Amino acid sequence: MSITANVQALHAQPQTAERRFSADGVLNSVGEAVYEWNLANDYLDWSTGTSDLLGITDTGMMMTNRNWEALLVPGSVNSRGAALAESEQTDDGTGVPYQIQYALSGGHLRDGQDVWLEDTGRWFANPETGRPARAHGVIRIVTERRKREERVDRMSRFDPLTGLLNRARLTVELDTLFSTLVDDGKPASFILLGLEHFDLVNQVYGFEAGDAVMSEAARRITANLRATDIVGRFSGAKIGVVLPECDDQDMLIAGYRMLNVLRNEPIITDCGSIALTISIGGVSIPQHARECRTAFMAANQALEESRRNRDNVVAVYRPDPERERLRLEAGIMAENIINALREGRIHLVWQPIVDAETGEVAFHEALVRLEEHDGTSIEAGDFVAIAERLGLIRLVDHHALDLALETMKRCSTATFSLNVSNETACDPEWLSKVAHAIHECPDIAKRLIVEITESHAAESDDEARRFINSLADLGCRVALDDFGAGYTSFRTLKALPFDVIKIDGQFAVDLEHSVENQTFIQSLVKLASLYGARTVVEWVEDDETAKMLREWGVDYLQGFAYGRPRKLLPWPIDRPAEEAAVPEIIEEI
Template sequence: MDLDDILALAETTPSPLELARARRVARTVQSQHDLSLAEGYQIIVDTDLADPLTWDADEATRVTRAAQLAKQGTVTWLFGDGRPERFERLSWSDEMAMIVGHAPGTLRLTPRALFELVHPADVERVLAASRTAWEQSRPDEIGFRVVQPGGSIRHVYCHLEILTDAGRPVGVIATGEDITALELARQEQRRLAVRSRMLGADPAVRDVLTGLQTRGYVIDEVDRARRTTGGALIVVATEPATRLPDAPLTDEDRDQLTAEIARTLRTVVGDDVTSGLVGSGSWGLLLASRDDAESAETLAARIVDKFRNHLFSVRHKPLRLNTSAGVVHFGNDIPDTGFDLLVDGEHAARDAHRNATAVKVLEQPVAERERTERCRRRIRRAVAANRFALYAQPIIDLGLNQVARHEILLRVRSDTGEPVAPWAFLDMAERVGEILSVDKWVIDHALELIGRGAQTSHYQVNISGKSLADPGLLAFVTEAIHRHHVKPECLTFEITETALIENRNEAVAFATGIREVGCHLALDDFGTGYGALAQLKYLPVDLVKIDGAFIVDLCRSPADQAVVSALVELCHTLGIRVAAEYVQDQETLDLLRAAEVDFAQGYQIGRPEPITVGQEEVQSIELELRLPPQQTAMG
């Protein structure tokens, strides 16, 4: 519609229908007016037919009217003689009063009352913006918070304009609106963006060394299958058929061999089957009932045949594997857990090896009592036969930039006598309640080694959190300290697997007692166990080790960097020193030093080596019995 159309419309005579509608509206308005008067309402003002937005209205009135039309509020501040320190009049519109939570006319507005409505943290910004707008005689805008009478916080956005009279500035008018909903939406968008950037891959899903699923993930998937579809679990056990002629396998050699076995396994089963390293030299594969392309027994036989005939390589020398497999069939909705089925598969694979067969098949899970007793006998035989070895790994003091401690890692000797990583063995010992006997073996032999040394500095001996429930543990440790002539001030006892602490009172009693003896206390795998922060409150902790899950990908993960930084700040505030495990490169070491972490440990510092007593350069030995994270093969 152009101007000609508008003029033509103005010249049009209303139709009888339009006139009738107009008369009907007029009668309705008149009747409502008369009714209001009859009911006692006082009509205080008639409709203002003059448009305040026309040129002859004053500037403040025009701005206020425009704000009303936009459902915004205004605050008008007029200064006497044009000087801010001498205010002449301060007023606000009804809309602005309601924005800040006051009914119109209920608050006597003064400069002090006005700024008391602004959130204390925003007062200086509002004053600075107002001052700048006035001094430079130019409009400005600012967002801030206001505090309503009930304590509620609202977000307000204001446009600041300078009022003038004959070209001379005489005051400021602020046009504001409640943008709380908009600000909350913006905050949520920013939060989601940060969360998306920080959210990383679950380290419990994929093993870094093998590229396959971790032990925990495989167990969880078996748990899910036994509740839904049922299926079959294959456990393949491998170990070197012969020793290398020059020297036994090192941890680095085993990592290389493990990675090659994983690649070979993938060529047989592909990437669609849930599979992963479930123990030292043990591999688990889950076939749900819908996976009927080939039977579990046939697949297990193929894997065994492939591994036995494949020529692996370590240190550029050929190596063959002794391989056997166990298969456990299970239905859905059975009481046995994923861990129970894994143990059954491991035992079946061991039986197959002992009987010189390729595969042993269990048509159903083993009875719970039989399974538990077999696990306990296996652990007790290992303890009685001393089928363990202790390895030392150096720890660097980042403040001194030198090796100041050593951690002693437990190794379990395989059937061939080779020391292997203990995490699956320890997991079993924790679950069947036999970890205390292993702990006592480590404590006794570790303190014996310490007592035979110079004891020139500090030593750390770790104890499983589950063992703290034993009321006789403190007496056993104290007696071992005296029997092996170890200085208690040279010892720190590190609690591992803190999530398994069964009796809080016994844990506190042990921690308090060991401190009274003269030793210190530390927590391992900090940041992943349930209740870890609470333990800092009630346990007299001197040192925490940040779990390796936050360290292995530190250089590439903003989330890990944020967690490490926050944990270091928290611990230092509480007077606790911090150590980081699984440091694998110089870049990670530099980041930890910048974050003010106290100690660092990992392949970048040094690999575990067999212990020799009497190393004068060793200032501290840390003896640790723990479950390392399964995303690496670092012990």
């Protein structure tokens, strides 16, 4: 017999608080029970075993719906009675469905724990009034499901480590504040607090200690703020604080209060005491920011100022027209870079590098250019730094590599060097792409020279050595680019096995009259020779400079004296063209 049939059979049987249904045992075993509700007398009739299933100690509380709703957690919005009273549907003779969730208070239950129920039923109208006259339904215990949903909901709003709001929820709260500020005109502030050298804490003490530091920092900050202030974990080592009704002066006071509670007392972990270095930046809203994005950007700029100026560890954002101009230009350039990648307007040009003795072209350097729609060309120096700062350089590097490898496949005599940024030099996908091309066309290896900057070599000997050795294993040569441009260390030449050393062009400027530059180049040439590396001097513009360099033993010369960068391929195309090289990675944009 179906549950519906069982419920219908209730009308012909004597009224009791609980009655046996044929499916009662099955229902109880899966955490369910059925009921019939007569709205005329408010009487509830339940399947047998319902009180035991729910742990209700006073079965009298189950006799009427009024008593049943007294079992609910105080303040409950949802109830069976409210569902029927608020229903706007009309019974066409088949009944009107309803489904609600509510919790029985643990204070009325045997184990003292709240029990969440899903109540699914159907009410039937009095033919004369059209209002509900009776209802029947099924209740299902959904406590565990509710707990899972609450955990998921909490995870969507809170940071699991610190218990603070996560960034998404912090953004919602700040958005809400912005909407009220427009009406009431009161000042407010947003602060970003950065735990400096946090990666070092993780490396030295371990991630568990890092977690302990972050949790304790969050606790201290929260404990020293007003009840109306809102705190959230903005990112890995940054905490964001929303301060309603707080002007510049109040923001400074709050900032230094947070600084003191974090800086004045070390944090105790299982690995020992850890002292924190803190930087804080803040912005007044809506005075200097009228939306979350600009508030985050302004506070982060102030935070960076705090990091640069250790005497002013709480920095307040102040508008700077020049900085704003540069920011807007960077945004325009970033959009231009992305569009150029999509439209194939980033290409390579080729500048010859000649043998110092013979003057013959030894190889070329592949230089990246961004072509505007009007045909003008933007040099790498004018957009690569922005691409690096905005995280776009990896896309540019992969696109340049695809173009370079395609050129080598089509031109069997092409030999050239190609620059790779610091970030991409650590990207295994870039190196894998080189290896795959060499597997398909083995002679590429001896014709490809990869240039890495001196700054990359200076950051990590081990990382640079792994990169150089990987390329050497493939048969490629590696050049150290712009040596002397700012990270000069002769130790680098000893520590890393470079094939070519490219001396920065600034040392070739006015070489005839600069004793310092002469000494630097001569010393470097001798040292490179000692380690078996060839040397290139950039920016060679005249015969007198070339003659001096040649006499000192420089191997190769590069500069406008020997050729400007040109888009036209300097080698014949002697292999069939494949499909145009469009880097798959551009799909990530």
